[in-house]
Amino acid sequence: MSNPSVGSYQLSRPRRSGPTIDKCAMIPILACIFGLIVYPILTFLNPTDQQTMLSGVANRPEPRIFWPVMTALSLLLAVQYRARFSKLSLPPHIFCLIAYLAFAGASVLWAVSPRSSLVRFVQQVMIVTSIVLPAMLAVRTADIMRGVFLCFAFALILNLVFVLSGSVTMAQHGSKLMDIGYQGYFQGKNYLGECATIAMLLSMYEIRCPGWGRRAVGVVVFILAIVLVYLSDSKAALGLALIAPFLASVTMMVRKITRISPAIILLSIPVTWIVLSHVSHLSMERLSYMLYGDSSLTGRTVIWDFARFEIQRSPFLGWGYQSFWLVPGSPGLYAPGWVASMPDAHNGYYDTMLELGHIGLAFLLAFILATLHGIGRVADRNPARALLLLSLALFVIMCNFLETWWMRAFEFLWLIFVIVAAETARYWQPLPLRRAGYRPRSLKPGSPGALPEAETSQLRVKLP
Numbered sequence: 001m002s003n004p005s006v007g008s009y010q011l012s013r014p015r016r017s018g019p020t021i022d023k024c025a026m027i028p029i030l031a032c033i034f035g036l037i038v039y040p041i042l043t044f045l046n047p048t049d050q051q052t053m054l055s056g057v058a059n060r061p062e063p064r065i066f067w068p069v070m071t072a073l074s075l076l077l078a079v080q081y082r083a084r085f086s087k088l089s090l091p092p093h094i095f096c097l098i099a100y101l102a103f104a105g106a107s108v109l110w111a112v113s114p115r116s117s118l119v120r121f122v123q124q125v126m127i128v129t130s131i132v133l134p135a136m137l138a139v140r141t142a143d144i145m146r147g148v149f150l151c152f153a154f155a156l157i158l159n160l161v162f163v164l165s166g167s168v169t170m171a172q173h174g175s176k177l178m179d180i181g182y183q184g185y186f187q188g189k190n191y192l193g194e195c196a197t198i199a200m201l202l203s204m205y206e207i208r209c210p211g212w213g214r215r216a217v218g219v220v221v222f223i224l225a226i227v228l229v230y231l232s233d234s235k236a237a238l239g240l241a242l243i244a245p246f247l248a249s250v251t252m253m254v255r256k257i258t259r260i261s262p263a264i265i266l267l268s269i270p271v272t273w274i275v276l277s278h279v280s281h282l283s284m285e286r287l288s289y290m291l292y293g294d295s296s297l298t299g300r301t302v303i304w305d306f307a308r309f310e311i312q313r314s315p316f317l318g319w320g321y322q323s324f325w326l327v328p329g330s331p332g333l334y335a336p337g338w339v340a341s342m343p344d345a346h347n348g349y350y351d352t353m354l355e356l357g358h359i360g361l362a363f364l365l366a367f368i369l370a371t372l373h374g375i376g377r378v379a380d381r382n383p384a385r386a387l388l389l390l391s392l393a394l395f396v397i398m399c400n401f402l403e404t405w406w407m408r409a410f411e412f413l414w415l416i417f418v419i420v421a422a423e424t425a426r427y428w429q430p431l432p433l434r435r436a437g438y439r440p441r442s443l444k445p446g447s448p449g450a451l452p453e454a455e456t457s458q459l460r461v462k463l464p
Helices: 023-045 047-055 061-080 082-086 092-109 114-137 144-164 189-208 212-232 235-258 262-279 284-292 300-313 337-341 348-381 383-399 412-428
Strands: 009-011 168-173 176-182 459-461
Touching: 023 061, 023 114, 023 144, 023 412, 061 082, 061 114, 092 114, 092 348, 092 412, 114 412, 144 189, 144 212, 144 412, 176 189, 176 212, 189 212, 189 235, 189 383, 189 412, 212 235, 235 262, 235 348, 235 383, 262 348, 300 337, 300 348, 348 383, 348 412, 383 412
Parallel strands: none
Antiparallel strands: 009 459, 168 176
């Protein structure tokens, strides 16, 4: 039978295709595997490198080999697929990421330790290039987030083996040394809790996708993630595991009704918090005491008091990118007591101001808000994928209020946020004209036929 036609138009039957394996898409997935599995296990097997990992300096040979190789492969793929590369249009949030990265590089000029700052900046350039460039070059049918899910699923299985062998985090309580939670192959229990939470968010998306096999794997990973979050005793990860998807769902619902950007909707939350904290006695310390009975947030408020003092000493430009903590001659070494041994301020926003000043914080916030706005554009094409990306982004954003992950070389939460930004950039690209036609109503979000994972039908015009 011929295709159904209306007047002078002819509508072709939609073509469904499964996820495509694309070598451009494999580069970001390999970066995730290295940051989430390979390097943490190498560090776990050699505990002498723990402080090196926390400070972000690659003294091991593996990172010095891996990231340059990934960068070289990314550039070679850009040359090989120069037709794709020539058609790329950078969305605003990628421009903001580049500006944020460039300002960090410029801070080498005034850094306390220019050499350390330069080395760490070069590491970041290679990491961002290895994720963003190949991800944007990948074909639309390549499902990068599915690969990330499988990476985290495998990480949970490996961590379960380490947990069963008794890998715990030890802490000093008075005169006793006590275990405070399982850590798996990571350097602390919070890492395991955050890894399991990311896996949980990814599995929630997989459960919604078509295919009983895919859903079954999603359910198994979801259950395993809950178990490991509980065993890690990471209270922050457990709380944010509930807050992030709920807040993302509410934001998407409000956006659907009002058509307001997710960036504006979510920006109203910290603005409201600032207003309430100024007109009432509500504060982070008070909230922490109400929830956990500890107003110091496990000693973080002591670190933050010192960080705020040092920010006031260099408010605009900071002390240089990653040139404040554990760097010879830096002010961080003169912190009171045990604070001097800290690798960071346990707050990504304070550390950004310490290193890059208020100007650097402005660049970071611009990148975050532009990414959230871009996720709203993803919702126009694939609401389920947008909900996943927003949940992941919110989890990383909120985690940075208690830990420092922004632009850290060996932190998988930073890699996840960059992957979210790259995935958002893929949806920002305009659809090819020949693929932008009919979309069957029967396709479910996340199905092989849903944009941008598969090709859609095309509208043909009969010429006289």
